[in-house]
Amino acid sequence: MFNLRNFVFGLCLLGPVISCSVFAVTFEQAMTYYGNKQYEQAYGAFEELAALGNERAQLNLGVMYARGEFVERDFIESAAWLKLSNDTLQNDSATKILKIISAKLSEEDQSTANARYKKLSKKYGREALDQHLFPESAIDEVSDFVEAESLRKRVPKFPRMTLMVPGIVDVQYSVAIDGTVRNITILRATENVFRKSTIEAIRYNLYKPAAINGQAIPEFGRRMRFNYALHGSKLDAEGLQGVVAPIREKAEQGGGLDKYLYAYTLTMLRSVVGGLEDSEGASLDPSADWFKKAAQDGNRLAKFELGLDLSYGKQCRADSKKSYFWLEQAADEGVMDAQVFLGSELLHGGRFEKDVDKGLEMLTRAADDGYDDAILKLAWIMATHPNANIRDPEKALAYLNSFNNDDYIDELTVFETQAVVYALTGKNAEAKKALKKAMKYRKKYELPDGITGDIAKAFDAGKPYLQDIL
Numbered sequence: 001m002f003n004l005r006n007f008v009f010g011l012c013l014l015g016p017v018i019s020c021s022v023f024a025v026t027f028e029q030a031m032t033y034y035g036n037k038q039y040e041q042a043y044g045a046f047e048e049l050a051a052l053g054n055e056r057a058q059l060n061l062g063v064m065y066a067r068g069e070f071v072e073r074d075f076i077e078s079a080a081w082l083k084l085s086n087d088t089l090q091n092d093s094a095t096k097i098l099k100i101i102s103a104k105l106s107e108e109d110q111s112t113a114n115a116r117y118k119k120l121s122k123k124y125g126r127e128a129l130d131q132h133l134f135p136e137s138a139i140d141e142v143s144d145f146v147e148a149e150s151l152r153k154r155v156p157k158f159p160r161m162t163l164m165v166p167g168i169v170d171v172q173y174s175v176a177i178d179g180t181v182r183n184i185t186i187l188r189a190t191e192n193v194f195r196k197s198t199i200e201a202i203r204y205n206l207y208k209p210a211a212i213n214g215q216a217i218p219e220f221g222r223r224m225r226f227n228y229a230l231h232g233s234k235l236d237a238e239g240l241q242g243v244v245a246p247i248r249e250k251a252e253q254g255g256g257l258d259k260y261l262y263a264y265t266l267t268m269l270r271s272v273v274g275g276l277e278d279s280e281g282a283s284l285d286p287s288a289d290w291f292k293k294a295a296q297d298g299n300r301l302a303k304f305e306l307g308l309d310l311s312y313g314k315q316c317r318a319d320s321k322k323s324y325f326w327l328e329q330a331a332d333e334g335v336m337d338a339q340v341f342l343g344s345e346l347l348h349g350g351r352f353e354k355d356v357d358k359g360l361e362m363l364t365r366a367a368d369d370g371y372d373d374a375i376l377k378l379a380w381i382m383a384t385h386p387n388a389n390i391r392d393p394e395k396a397l398a399y400l401n402s403f404n405n406d407d408y409i410d411e412l413t414v415f416e417t418q419a420v421v422y423a424l425t426g427k428n429a430e431a432k433k434a435l436k437k438a439m440k441y442r443k444k445y446e447l448p449d450g451i452t453g454d455i456a457k458a459f460d461a462g463k464p465y466l467q468d469i470l
Contacts (some may be wrong), residue, residue, distance in 0.1 A: 025049065026298035027056060028255045034060065039070035050081075053129040054296045058085035059094050066101055075104050080116035088126055133325060134292055135309060135316030145313045148175040148207040148219045156201035156226055159193045167191045167228040169198040170268050174220040178450030179207040180442075183220070183373055184409040198226045199409055203445045210312075217350065220341050221308045225268040240269070244284065251290060256297030263290035263302065288315060295326070304330035304338045311341075311351055320351050336366040340374050347381065348468065356390065367399065375403045376417050383420040384467045396421045412441050412452075419455055420465050435459065 030045035043064055049057035062081035065074045082098040105113060122128055130136070170188040173181050181202055189195045202224070210219035244265065251262035266287035288309065294302035307327030310319050330338035343362030346355045363381070366374035382396035400421045408414060418434035438452040449456070451467075458465040 026256050027054060029298070030057065030060070039064070043070045049296070049298055051124055052133070052296045052298075053088075053124060053126060054298075055085040055087075055089040055094075058082075058124070059089060059097070062101070063097065066097075075101055076109055076113045076116060079105060079110070079113040080120055083113070083117045084120045084124065087121070133322055135288060135306065135322070136319070144213050145318055146211045147312065147314065148179070148210040148222070150205070151179065151208055152204065152206040154201045154204040156194075156197040156228070158228055159197045165191065167194040169194045169226040169228070170223065171198060171202055171226065172221065172223050173202065174218055175207045175209055175222060176218050176451065177209050177216040178448065179209050180412060180447055180450055181205050181207075182218075182410050182413050186409070187223070194226070194228055197228075201226070204447075206447060212350065219312070221305075221337070223267060224271045240284075244269070248285070251293075256294045256299030256302065259290050259294035259297060260299045260302045260305075263287045263294060263305070266290065286315075300330050300333040300335050303327075303333070304335045304341075307338065308341065311345070324352055331362060331365075336369065336371040336374065339363065339366040340371070340377060343374075344377065347385075356387075360390075367402075372403060372405050372408055375399050376413055379403070379421055380413075380417045380467075383417070383424045384465055386466045386468045391424075393421075393425045397425045412438060415441060416452055416455060419452075419459075423459060424464055431459070 025045045025048050027049055030042055030049060033039075033042035033045055043061070046057040046060045046064070050061055058081050062078045062085060063069075065071055065078035065081060067073065071077075079098065079101045082094065082101060086094045086098055102110065102113075167190045168188065169186060169190070172183075172185045172187050174183040176182045184199065184202060186195055186198070189198070209216040211217060247262050247265050251258045262285075264287075266284050269284060270287070291302045291305045291309075295306055303326045307323050307325075307330060308314075309316055310323035310326065312318065324342075327338050327342045331342050339362045342352075343359045343366070345351050346359030346362065348354070348359075360378075360381075363374050363378050367378050376399075379396050379399035381390065382392045382399065385391050400417060403414070415434050415438035419431050419438060422428070422431035422434060435452065435456060439449075439456070441447075442449065442452055455465045
């Protein structure tokens with residue numbers, strides 16, 4: 001299966017190393033089927049992508065109907081799909097093909113093709129898909145979601161190096177309900193020596209937690225770029241465009257992965273520590289536009305990004321139905337971050353209709369594939385869920401024992417999970433030891449007692465620590 005830790009990064013991002021049997025149908029895969037004359041598979045792939053508004057897939061469906069490849073030759077259906085694709089594609093090739101096919105139709109057939117086109121447009125046209133699937137702009141709209149607000153941010157120290165070189169580290173993390181940084185993942189580090197400085201710095205960061213309707217919630221999928229610049233170096237507007245331009249060109253000419261990598265780059269550039277000048281940042285494309293294009297090309301990580309943004313209402317109008325659609329697609333296509341996020345939300349029932357069985361099933365899929373975040377999450381749930389029918393000491397301990405990653409960066413979550421699981425299973429000495437480690441961690445990084453303090457209070461009262469916010 002797949003998660004963001006599987007990425008191998010070069011100058012920007014080189015691409016995913018995927019070890020799974022489940023994959024998203026991408027436009028590139030569809031074209032490979034077509035090139036190999038596997039017309040049944042190609043038709044199915046083009047049809048799936050066409051439903052997401054991929055105009056090139058719509059064009060290819062039109063071509064297959066015109067040629068009678070897998071389907072019976074049908075110039076009326078061909079013209080309808082070609083016209084739909086030409087609404088957004090509008091290139092010389094698409095226009096030329098549509099003109100050739102239209103010339104083969106009688107006046108009556110053209111009227112029938114136009115009626116079919118209107119039906120397709122109502123379902124798969126840009127306006128229809130924007131209404132049913134894609135984010136709506138809500139820049140000036142007050143959202144129920146308030147993202148986590150930084151209360152304290154530490155800039156990492158430039159590490160001692162034999163050869164002084166600039167560097168970049170990209171980090172993904174979540175913010176817990178007590179404002180601490182969790183689930184820290186190094187997405188990219190140009191030099192390994194910068195990793196340690198970055199990890200130490202971000203552990204000190206503290207936030208006012210995110211909230212929906214005033215209730216604190218965990219916020220997943222936050223990203224930050226740490227820029228280790230040499231004295232006097234600065235990324236100005238010209239330098240910024242020098243970085244962005246070749247990646248944008250590749251995105252315009254390439255497939256879903258190239259579009260996703262460009263959107264990712266835009267996201268990270270906007271989060272550079274120290275920020276960008278307004279005039280420089282304004283020159284960047286909206287990352288959401290490129291995540292959308294990548295999703296339409298079948299990129300599963302882009303689908304996860306869309307689901308996450310629509311769930312929180314980040315720079316768009318929050319929409320639980322649209323969010324669920326994209327998150328479920330990403331989860332079904334093996335994105336374990338999507339499985340963990342959607343599974344947690346279904347268990348809690350804050351954004352989507354509560355479905356405990358499906359939530360646990362989502363998390364279990366990721367845990368069974370060895371995803372550390374899911375393993376710890378299930379151990380925590382089985383130990384702390386308020387519903388006694390869900391709590392399961394044996395399963396909690398089994399999940400905790402299956403966690404075996406000495407390099408896991410989020411030590412605080414490990415210590416707290418150990419504390420609640422050991423306490424529930426009667427391993428009191430181990431529980432106190434884990435709790436002591438958690439307190440020591442918070443003291444070292446100057447963090448408030450938070451969840452660790454709440455666990456300690458429950459222990460002192462001789463009660464289990466229960467938590468329904470996952």
